[in-house]
Amino acid sequence: MKGPVLVLDALNGIGRGLVQAVIDDGRPVIAVSRDRAGLAVLQAEYIDADFTAVRGSVDTERDSAALAETLRALHRPIAGMIISRCREQARGRMLDLPGEALKEKLDSDLLPQLAAARQLLPLLAASGRNGSYVVVGGPGSENPWAGYGHHSVCSAALSMLVRVLHDEARALSVRVQLLAVDTPARTVENEACACEQWPSAVAIGKQALALIDQTDPGQPVQAIVRYATPTTRTRRSPATANLSARALTQQATSAYLSPTHAEPLIDDPTSKDPQRYLDDTWALLKPLLSASAGK
Structure with a gap:
């Protein structure tokens, strides 16, 4: 049986899709969120699944360390972790806002990613499963997202952070990868106004699971993997x-x-x-x- 997959920030728009993708694949899921009541509601939706709810976050270094201790106490070797810190992005030109705005953006979006990696990668390595750590990234990492300059800078910084972690985590026998999604995602929170061509959160989850299940030693492991839109082919006799x-x-x-x-x-x-x-x-x-x- 495949090992459990941890989904961090399981109650945000993409997190819910990640949880569904893991459960649809027949795998145990460990869902992490600050919201204890929300986790209970989500767990009730998957009453027949192997669902473990864990209250916690990676907002600070201390929060990340506490989460790692809680997960260690479960005594469940984790096969992979999927991290998606999906948040509503504020519009604004960088030239119109003080430098403090960028600092706050990096503090809220980038530094928690580093705190999570510092505390969770050793835990993943201890499982001895050649585990996989997948960060789901959004648009703006390569080309600026018009009207969202601060988010674009933060996305580019996250891309470089994952590249560095990818190299450093090799010594731990852990694969660190960024699943780069270059468009917004369709979630249960925005489905009324989402564009049809946006990938669904569940589809993103399926590709994240494919990275976790990549076990062929002959296949190169890339630090940055672009989300690929699934294609449907019509076969003719x-x-x-x-x-x-x-x-x-x-x-x-x-x-x-x-x-x-x-x-x-x-x-x-x-x-x-x-x-x-x-x-x-x-x-x-x-x-x-x-x-x-x-x-």
Whole structure:
């Protein structure tokens, strides 16, 4: 049986999707949040699942250390941890706000990530499972997110932090990776106004689990992994494909051998209608190009 997966900040929009993805995969989940009552409600939604609720946070170094002790007392080797500190982002130009605003942003969003890693990575290493530590990142880490300058700077800093942790955690036999999601996510909190092309929190959770389950030693482990939109392919039987190709070929051949509806081309230098020449030429070439594209 696969080991449990810890979801930090399990009650925010993405955290709930991560919990659902873990449970849908048939795995035990350890959900962490400050809100004890909210955890009880969430646990009641998955009454048949292997669900462990833990009250805690990583807001400060002390909080992170206390959480690590609580998790250690569970005596459950953890296979992986998924960290998603999803918060509503305030708009604003960096030129319009004092430097203190950026400091506050880094204190609230970036430093807790470092505190969590410092306390939880040794715990993950102690499980002896070659565990995986996945941080879910948002837009703005590579290109500025218009109107959200402070968030973009913080996202870029988080990306570099994960790169550094990725290198340093190798000595602990722990994989640290950032799952970079370059758009906002669809969650239960914003589904009324979310764009259809945004990835769902559950879909993000599935890709985070895929990183945790990556055990092939021959497959390189990248520090930054871009979220990949799942694609749906429609499979056709060979017979159907052959019939379609044959129909295209017959159609093109028929169109090539049959006269077009346009008037015949006349090599008349006094003609005042060059567009007619173009139309006739296209009428002859179009079936041939279509047939070539279908091969």
